[in-house]
Amino acid sequence: MTAAEMKRAEQALIDSGISVEELMRRAGQGVAQMIWRIAADMPTVVLCGPGNNGGDGYVIAQWLLEKGVDVSVAAPLEPATEAARHARSLWQGKAVSLHDAQPAAQFVDCLFGTGLTRAVGEDWFADFTRLYAGAKRRVAIDLPSGVESDHGTLLNDVPAFDTTIALGACKPSHYLEPARSKMGDLVSIDIGISADSNLEILPKPRISGPTSRDHKYSRGLVAVVAGAMTGAAQLTAMAAQKAGAGYVKILRPPAFHRRIPVSWSRPCRTWRICS
Numbered sequence: 001m002t003a004a005e006m007k008r009a010e011q012a013l014i015d016s017g018i019s020v021e022e023l024m025r026r027a028g029q030g031v032a033q034m035i036w037r038i039a040a041d042m043p044t045v046v047l048c049g050p051g052n053n054g055g056d057g058y059v060i061a062q063w064l065l066e067k068g069v070d071v072s073v074a075a076p077l078e079p080a081t082e083a084a085r086h087a088r089s090l091w092q093g094k095a096v097s098l099h100d101a102q103p104a105a106q107f108v109d110c111l112f113g114t115g116l117t118r119a120v121g122e123d124w125f126a127d128f129t130r131l132y133a134g135a136k137r138r139v140a141i142d143l144p145s146g147v148e149s150d151h152g153t154l155l156n157d158v159p160a161f162d163t164t165i166a167l168g169a170c171k172p173s174h175y176l177e178p179a180r181s182k183m184g185d186l187v188s189i190d191i192g193i194s195a196d197s198n199l200e201i202l203p204k205p206r207i208s209g210p211t212s213r214d215h216k217y218s219r220g221l222v223a224v225v226a227g228a229m230t231g232a233a234q235l236t237a238m239a240a241q242k243a244g245a246g247y248v249k250i251l252r253p254p255a256f257h258r259r260i261p262v263s264w265s266r267p268c269r270t271w272r273i274c275s
Contacts, residue, residue, distance in 0.1 A: 001169040001197045003115045003149040009168070009193045020083040023191055024052060027167045028059020028087070030189035031141055034165055035060065035108065036067060039137055043070040045104040047131060048088075049111040049145070050077040055084030056141055056167070057110030058091045065093045074101030074131065076111075076124050098127045103134020109161070113142030114171055119155040120146050132159055140164040143173060144182050152176025160184060168193035175201060207244060219246025226252045 001009065014020060035044075044064060048057035054075065064071045076098040079085045111128060112120065120128065128145060132138055138161045143149060146156030152173045164183040166174055168191045173179040210219060222240040226233035230252070237248045 005197050006114055021086050024055050024059055024083050024087055026191040028056045029063050031165050032060040032063035039106055041069050042106045043104045044106040046073050046108040047111050048073055048075045050080040052081055052084055053110050053113035055087040058087035062091050074098050103131050106137045107131050107135035109140045109145050111145040114149045125156050138162050142167045147173050147179045149173055152179040154178055158182050165189055169195050216246035221247045223249045226250050
């Protein structure tokens, strides 16, 4: 789901009578249970931002604390939302400023999640990086801080996490590069969201080698539309031919000049350049 779709889905739950605090409890406790299954009692520092993602962090920290984990909370600011303030009031462990926080074996990133549209400030991100570097395991909640939700864009120089735990539904950036390479293992926590999205994840294509009965048409036709600068079209055509297409066609402007190495001509594969 996109950030806007996720916001609408959460609001629909709230309109049905489920409080923001209850959604936060579901998210935080679901994540904490997943972290417990992955890392058990590994000493942990949870980085909590001022929004609801940070509120999830306080719930995570409290659940782990009750399990006997050596856990602390680092926060750059006090919570800014009512639900996050409620979660902060239930936290019974240590809380320190982000600048004073010390690394632990496990780093849980709850600084920012879905909806981030600008880079994390340099001061905060420097301490974020310090806590990240001092950990053996790194877990991002919803999205790594510094990742834009919908397009796979990195707003900061985001390091790679071991695990990313999506809340309610996966977001486009969980699958789009360059963000996808920063996620590590991707898992999702159900918080009761009813997914209503126009997005679809396409399955990976299954490409088989040609048989003795195959010919150029059974292996697929690729049409490449060339612009005024023709290099990209030629590279694309060669890549399609290399990948196994049986017939590659370039639709060209009048000034197009073919510069295809002879070695690219293969049995059962045909070039055609059309004006």
